[in-house]
Amino acid sequence: MKHPKQNKRAPQTHPSALAVPSYHRILVKHGLIEKTMPIPDAYEVFLKVGAGNKMKHVPALYLATAMALQGMTKQELEALKLRIEEKRVK
Numbered sequence: 001m002k003h004p005k006q007n008k009r010a011p012q013t014h015p016s017a018l019a020v021p022s023y024h025r026i027l028v029k030h031g032l033i034e035k036t037m038p039i040p041d042a043y044e045v046f047l048k049v050g051a052g053n054k055m056k057h058v059p060a061l062y063l064a065t066a067m068a069l070q071g072m073t074k075q076e077l078e079a080l081k082l083r084i085e086e087k088r089v090k
Contacts, residue, residue, distance in 0.1 A: 022062055030069045032081050045084055 022037070023046040027033040032049065033042055050065040071079070 005023060005040065008037075023065070024071065026062070026066045030077055032069075032084060045088075046085065049080065 021043075024033070024037070024039055024042045027037075027042055027046060028035050031046055037045075044064065049069070050061045062072065072080070
């Protein structure tokens with residue numbers, strides 16, 4: 001008996017989830033930026049939070065940054081957020 005051909009469509013994802021890069025979601029998740037921050041500005045913050053411009057093209061930077069932020073306490077995240085804001089103001 002032949003099996004009917006199954007429809008193997010990719011799972012649907014929310015369109016807005018595709019529009020926002022992973023680094024933006026990582027920073028928002030940890031409260032370092034607002035959800036409404038423009039993507040180019042968020043990328044600049046991400047580079048400052050990560051390893052800076054030295055590792056700009058290393059894909060593992062996303063994972064390493066996410067893991068580092070996840071391991072930080074609320075106090076450490078707040079201190080980091082303040083340092084980022086100070087640098088953006090200057």
